[in-house]
Amino acid sequence: MINKLTIIGLGLMGGSLAQALKQQQAVGEVWATGRRSASLEKGQALGVIDHWTLDLAEAVKGADMVLVATPTLVAEQVLSDLAPLLEPQMVVTDVASVKGNIRDAAERVFGEVPANIVLGHPIAGSEQSGVEAAKVDLFRDHRVILTPLPSTSEAALNKVRAMWETAGAEVVAMSVEHHDVVLAATSHLPHVLAYTLVDALAANGDAAEIFRFAAGGFRDFTRIASSDPKMWHDIALANRDAILQGIDDFTAHLAGVRAAIADGDSEAITTVFTRAKAARDQHFLGQYRPANRNDKS
Ligand SMILES: NC(=O)C1=CN([C@@H]2O[C@H](COP(=O)(O)OP(=O)(O)OC[C@H]3O[C@@H](n4cnc5c(N)ncnc54)[C@H](O)[C@@H]3O)[C@@H](O)[C@H]2O)C=CC1
Numbered sequence: 001m002i003n004k005l006t007i008i009g010l011g012l013m014g015g016s017l018a019q020a021l022k023q024q025q026a027v028g029e030v031w032a033t034g035r036r037s038a039s040l041e042k043g044q045a046l047g048v049i050d051h052w053t054l055d056l057a058e059a060v061k062g063a064d065m066v067l068v069a070t071p072t073l074v075a076e077q078v079l080s081d082l083a084p085l086l087e088p089q090m091v092v093t094d095v096a097s098v099k100g101n102i103r104d105a106a107e108r109v110f111g112e113v114p115a116n117i118v119l120g121h122p123i124a125g126s127e128q129s130g131v132e133a134a135k136v137d138l139f140r141d142h143r144v145i146l147t148p149l150p151s152t153s154e155a156a157l158n159k160v161r162a163m164w165e166t167a168g169a170e171v172v173a174m175s176v177e178h179h180d181v182v183l184a185a186t187s188h189l190p191h192v193l194a195y196t197l198v199d200a201l202a203a204n205g206d207a208a209e210i211f212r213f214a215a216g217g218f219r220d221f222t223r224i225a226s227s228d229p230k231m232w233h234d235i236a237l238a239n240r241d242a243i244l245q246g247i248d249d250f251t252a253h254l255a256g257v258r259a260a261i262a263d264g265d266s267e268a269i270t271t272v273f274t275r276a277k278a279a280r281d282q283h284f285l286g287q288y289r290p291a292n293r294n295d296k297s
């Protein structure tokens with residue numbers, strides 16, 4: 001049971017968690033704070049939160065759980081704003097899509113990351129944002145990755161784990177480094193590709209004509225290009241090295257496919273397409289689960 005949950009940055013993530021915890025009667029009161037009153041007022045009107053204030057100190061006073069749910073680069077700043085406000089009972093966690101930059105920011109602020117700060121990332125969401133897009137079951141049957149550090153207390157880790165399990169998620173733990181490499185490949189690179197594909201097509205010729213004749217595949221492939229550009233700007237910079245590696249590996253692979261098409265090399269084209277179909281079908285159609293499979297979306 002959480003007595004007072006404070007959400008810093010009330011949007012899709014924070015709002016959905018608040019709704020899930022309230023539905024399970026697993027939280028006493030939910031407070032939120034942020035830069036502007038509009039989303040906070042909306043959250044209160046929707047019944048997602050009980051109280052709000054623009055004053056960070058008032059918002060977190062007496063809280064036993066603080067959720068940092070701002071865009072990724074803002075979360076770095078929020079951790080340092082929180083430093084003088086930490087109380088012994090308080091557990092602080094976050095939902096940012098990249099973990100290394102926040103861990104590094106916390107080390108700069110605190111020296112060693114305090115035992116009661118548990119970094120985390122729900123692998124669930126959508127291209128929508130804002131508290132009005134919050135969904136009570138957003139995390140149900142999805143994974144949440146926690147990236148505990150040697151300094152993290154077992155009690156704080158268990159409290160964050162229990163919170164996400166109450167929201168219906170399956171919690172897995174991994175290192176910060178592994179998280180950032182895996183998510184660069186499975187989430188960050190696909191978003192970069194979707195944004196770039198749509199931008200390239202829209203810039204090149206008659207965009208309206210292209211979108212008018214787009215089939216379902218184009219819609220499926222590019223849905224995530226409707227995601228919040230500010231959020232993805234932050235992710236691109238926060239996980240720069242792993243994303244650059246992903247772009248380079250992908251570019252080399254694409255060059256191989258380009259060459260096969262240019263050469264009319266049926267065997268090479270068929271090999272790549274067949275291998276990709278088998279890999280995707282095996283994973284998503286559940287025909288087999290690799291022993292080390294440890295992420296799902
Ligand atoms: N949207 C998604 O599908 C997922 C998002 N995430 C991560 O969760 C975090 C939040 O994402 P969403 O809830 O989707 O975003 P959102 O845009 O719905 O909510 C973010 C909230 O933070 C507030 N905010 C912005 N700057 C602030 C500041 N300086 N101080 C206080 N509040 C501030 C915004 O006003 C907004 O209310 C991001 O770090 C994102 O990378 C993680 C998993 C999935």
Ligand SMILES: O=C(O)C(=O)Cc1ccc(O)cc1
Nearest residue numbers: 097122123124125126127224
């Ligand atoms: O919209 C989608 O399909 C997503 O991929 C949502 C998402 C966005 C950011 C994350 O860090 C995790 C999940």
